[in-house]
Amino acid sequence: MHFFVEVILPLSLAKTFTYSVSEAEYHFIQQGMRISVPFGKTKIYTALAVATHQNSPTLYDAKEIHEILDHTPIVTPIQITHWQWIASYYMCAIGDVYRGAMPSGLLLESETIISKKTTSSTDTSTLSDEEFLIYEALELQSSLKVQDIIAILNKKNIFPTIQKLLDKNIISLQEETQETYKPKLVRYIRLHPQYNSDQGLSALLEVLKKANKQKELVLNYFQLQASYKKPISVKKLIETAQSSSAVVKTLIDKAVFEDYLIQEDRVDFSKNLTQKDLVLSPAQQKGLEEIKTEFAQKEVCLLHGVTASGKTEVYIQLIEEYLAMHKQVLFLLPEIALTTQLVSRLSAYFGNRIAVFHSKYNNNERVEVWRNVLQNSDKAQIVIGARSALFLPFSNLGFIIVDEEHEQTFKQTDPAPRYHARDTAIVLANFHKAKVLLGSATPSIETYFNATTTKFGLVEIKERYGKVSMPEIALVDLKDKYFRKKMTGHFSDTLIEAITAATTLGEQVILFQNRRGYAPLLECMTCGHVPQCQQCDVSLTYHKHKNQLRCHYCGYAIAKPTHCHACSSIELTTKGFGTEQIQQELEQLFPDSKTGRMDQDTTRGKFGFEKIINSFKNKEIDILVGTQMLAKGLDFDNVSLVGIMNADNMLYHPDFRAFERSFQMMTQVSGRSGRSQKQGKVIIQTYNPDHNTIQQVTVNNYAGMYKEQLYDRQIYKYPPYFRIIKITLKHRDYEKLKQGAMWLYQVMHTNLNIPVLGPEEPGINRIRNEYIRTIIVKIPQSSSLGGVKKIMQKMLQSFDAVAPYRAIKVSVNVDFY
Numbered sequence: 001m002h003f004f005v006e007v008i009l010p011l012s013l014a015k016t017f018t019y020s021v022s023e024a025e026y027h028f029i030q031q032g033m034r035i036s037v038p039f040g041k042t043k044i045y046t047a048l049a050v051a052t053h054q055n056s057p058t059l060y061d062a063k064e065i066h067e068i069l070d071h072t073p074i075v076t077p078i079q080i081t082h083w084q085w086i087a088s089y090y091m092c093a094i095g096d097v098y099r100g101a102m103p104s105g106l107l108l109e110s111e112t113i114i115s116k117k118t119t120s121s122t123d124t125s126t127l128s129d130e131e132f133l134i135y136e137a138l139e140l141q142s143s144l145k146v147q148d149i150i151a152i153l154n155k156k157n158i159f160p161t162i163q164k165l166l167d168k169n170i171i172s173l174q175e176e177t178q179e180t181y182k183p184k185l186v187r188y189i190r191l192h193p194q195y196n197s198d199q200g201l202s203a204l205l206e207v208l209k210k211a212n213k214q215k216e217l218v219l220n221y222f223q224l225q226a227s228y229k230k231p232i233s234v235k236k237l238i239e240t241a242q243s244s245s246a247v248v249k250t251l252i253d254k255a256v257f258e259d260y261l262i263q264e265d266r267v268d269f270s271k272n273l274t275q276k277d278l279v280l281s282p283a284q285q286k287g288l289e290e291i292k293t294e295f296a297q298k299e300v301c302l303l304h305g306v307t308a309s310g311k312t313e314v315y316i317q318l319i320e321e322y323l324a325m326h327k328q329v330l331f332l333l334p335e336i337a338l339t340t341q342l343v344s345r346l347s348a349y350f351g352n353r354i355a356v357f358h359s360k361y362n363n364n365e366r367v368e369v370w371r372n373v374l375q376n377s378d379k380a381q382i383v384i385g386a387r388s389a390l391f392l393p394f395s396n397l398g399f400i401i402v403d404e405e406h407e408q409t410f411k412q413t414d415p416a417p418r419y420h421a422r423d424t425a426i427v428l429a430n431f432h433k434a435k436v437l438l439g440s441a442t443p444s445i446e447t448y449f450n451a452t453t454t455k456f457g458l459v460e461i462k463e464r465y466g467k468v469s470m471p472e473i474a475l476v477d478l479k480d481k482y483f484r485k486k487m488t489g490h491f492s493d494t495l496i497e498a499i500t501a502a503t504t505l506g507e508q509v510i511l512f513q514n515r516r517g518y519a520p521l522l523e524c525m526t527c528g529h530v531p532q533c534q535q536c537d538v539s540l541t542y543h544k545h546k547n548q549l550r551c552h553y554c555g556y557a558i559a560k561p562t563h564c565h566a567c568s569s570i571e572l573t574t575k576g577f578g579t580e581q582i583q584q585e586l587e588q589l590f591p592d593s594k595t596g597r598m599d600q601d602t603t604r605g606k607f608g609f610e611k612i613i614n615s616f617k618n619k620e621i622d623i624l625v626g627t628q629m630l631a632k633g634l635d636f637d638n639v640s641l642v643g644i645m646n647a648d649n650m651l652y653h654p655d656f657r658a659f660e661r662s663f664q665m666m667t668q669v670s671g672r673s674g675r676s677q678k679q680g681k682v683i684i685q686t687y688n689p690d691h692n693t694i695q696q697v698t699v700n701n702y703a704g705m706y707k708e709q710l711y712d713r714q715i716y717k718y719p720p721y722f723r724i725i726k727i728t729l730k731h732r733d734y735e736k737l738k739q740g741a742m743w744l745y746q747v748m749h750t751n752l753n754i755p756v757l758g759p760e761e762p763g764i765n766r767i768r769n770e771y772i773r774t775i776i777v778k779i780p781q782s783s784s785l786g787g788v789k790k791i792m793q794k795m796l797q798s799f800d801a802v803a804p805y806r807a808i809k810v811s812v813n814v815d816f817y
């Protein structure tokens, strides 16, 4: 008799693999347990069991597994089904989904690089012999590969040992950035058992007879124990007794006390709990009732509420109802940066029942949320996260909110799975029989289409909370202003006056500029040469603060040249402008105001964003300049003016969504103005004040924008009328890529009876030294999406079988955004 387990490997492989197991293992293994397995000659991976069976594989000899890593499944059957759906819909390997879904702390493999945490001091007496050996090796060497550890411990089953060291917060995996360290273990103290009796006490006092400080500490301990009735942490004891850790240590050495560690949850929101009573406005209440009515019939509902209509409060009410039914709630946000504000708003109602899950959290934190969700723990009744939170092991999911559903960051671009979190959430909800609420002031065309064609429910809130008026939007014609010399740098006189007026009243200002850096280009005034990235087909961006030219695609950077590399002229000038330059001009124009900047350059690091938001909220910043990060649902109550520095570069993006996005971006940024009492003001600087999209923004005409765009989408064959699959091909050899892309295009063009476009050279045709070509396939509603994908898969397989093209990298992006 032979016994086998079928596993998913965390690799870009479409198939499951068969490994051989013993009879006892065969009976023990359940779907969703992790198993470490050998792969290839030397590799080891953490695989996921999907089934056990007794059929030998026909194409290869099944290898033996190394070991079973879990006692109980840590992935649920629904997850596996959901992941299979993702793989099939988004045309990627199930292994890609598995790899993308799991925190890397749960996916150790032979290539994993491990290093010691520099921030923690370790009590080596808590380590097992094997753990200590690894610890010691890491004292001598800054990092080790799993393979090295196999050699050190002289055995192959080492993942559990590494896992323990990870859990003890002693080591970390290399790919994670080691930022602000939050202790996971709290050290507690208790009396040594030998003194836990009446005779013990007198013995103890005898021991401490001559040591006053120690005696005092022990007496304090007794007092605290009597009054506090909770485990006593070392910290608490030292504080209460006003003693020192040295005294504690002596007492531990004397075996009067013993210390022990308790895991404390890293994310503690209990402090915020103030249990407010939420009273909805009539408009909110009506919206809430309508959503519930829609949910009686439909699985998905769109809440289309203008900016500052108080959508969050409606969400809170609904969440409360699902929690009362003991359901788990998933709250998806487009941007991790937004979690801070949301968490502090939600934790006022739900306290410690909130867990946060996103990529800036380190492995330990993510693993912990994973486990809490799996156990349906109280600590994770509400999960707030960016798109990857969809992959958590929910067992009892009742409700999913996708806030700011129109945001393109919900679509993952690289690596596979290239899924759209909104659409994937709807499918997930279906498996759980859960409801989905999509929220936005500027819904995506696709979603609004679904909501008006009765697929989704539609609920609208048309007024701001507190009946505050929508901001007044004024347009400034840049052509005219430059002509009449009314510009100072990039500021029109109108904008300067408005900023002066607002800041004089102590009100705050937000300025929106879609580009970071100082200026996009450095240009030679003699020959017109613009420095380019060596590896990408893009010009370098000038960053004044660092005096550097940087590539925003690959990170390549050089010091700002003193002369032109083409003609040696020293007359160099900057062209265009970014946030950094706006901030500098501001400092000159408004020397008395404090300015801040929010873009990718200033928000690096785990708390970078929080810091800026907090100082703006606390009014330490008067004028905040930022990129589209500003457009995403932030709530500041003292902002009375929003300025859009230049509306045009958004409008003329070569992309069928450019007008839709420009409308969303401008409406959202405008929505930050005048949110609480006074009507706010918005000034949009543009060369095209008569442009339809800008006019639609000005009068808050979402319906007009929708109608116009929908018409274009139909004429030009785009979503929602056509589904789009984009195929990207990359190779270092320009000619080979050109031939390969043509080959694939022709095969698709001949065999698919639908529009196939390309192969196109994109605007930026080389990144990191790889040339790029794209092919677009447009699938009309009348064709079967599944059928088309099946044929495409076959063609991609035959492409891969053509020897000269095998090295060309091909990626497929379904529902390309």
Ligand code: ADP
Pocket (backbone or CB within 6 Å): 278, 279, 280, 281, 284, 305, 306, 307, 308, 309, 310, 311, 312, 313, 465, 633, 635, 637, 675
């Ligand atoms: P939206 O997400 O629709 O843009 P928010 O939910 O951020 O709007 O609400 C805008 C502001 O109004 C927030 O500061 C919020 O606290 C406040 N607000 C909304 N509804 C209520 C309510 N029912 N009671 C008290 N304050 C509310």
Ligand code: ZN
Pocket (backbone or CB within 6 Å): 524, 525, 526, 527, 528, 529, 564, 565, 566, 567, 568, 569
């Ligand atoms: Zn030159």
Ligand code: ZN
Pocket (backbone or CB within 6 Å): 533, 534, 535, 536, 551, 552, 553, 554, 555, 556, 768
């Ligand atoms: Zn580059």
